[in-house]
């Protein structure tokens with residue numbers, strides 16, 4: 001379920017090159033993409049808030065964050081992210097969506113106001129066969145967002161910059 005290595009590198013590069021201080025991830029699983037974010041956040045002095053509903057995967061993620069010695073950079077939030085994200089108040093530099101695909105629109109609606117101007121919304125599994133058309137419409141028609149699609153022949157990644 002984890003992102004492929006190439007996508008992990010993309011996440012690290014966006015995080016490091018934008019100097020992101022706060023990354024929010026929906027869908028921790030066992031922490032693989034989270035560790036890619038942390039490799040960049042070690043350099044930017046930032047931190048990761050990551051949401052997971054499954055206790056078994058979350059406990060493996062905790063172990064993996066410790067093994068990678070990045071646990072101090074990570075806040076894990078358990079439960080249904082659709083509810084738990086409403087508690088977030090701080091600005092977001094990068095929002096990474098990688099949980100329930102049909103929930104992406106809801107996450108976007110709730111969290112876009114917290115994404116800072118110039119910040120990114122990165123969505124995974126955006127190939128033509130996997131993407132939720134409602135989410136594609138949301139990120140390609142919102143005048144606040146400029147969107148491009150990467151790696152469309154494989155997993156598909158949507159990258160949307162919040163322009164203002």
Ligand SMILES: C[S@@+](CC[C@H](N)C(=O)[O-])C[C@H]1O[C@@H](n2cnc3c(N)ncnc32)[C@H](O)[C@@H]1O
Pocket residue numbers: 001002003026027028029030031032033034051052053054057079080081082098099100103
């Ligand atoms: C594709 S995996 C995430 C992979 C991870 N980002 C990586 O690349 O290492 C999706 C995860 O989202 C979690 N998930 C699904 N629906 C969720 C929800 N409503 N709230 C929180 N987590 C959810 C699943 O339990 C699963 O672990």
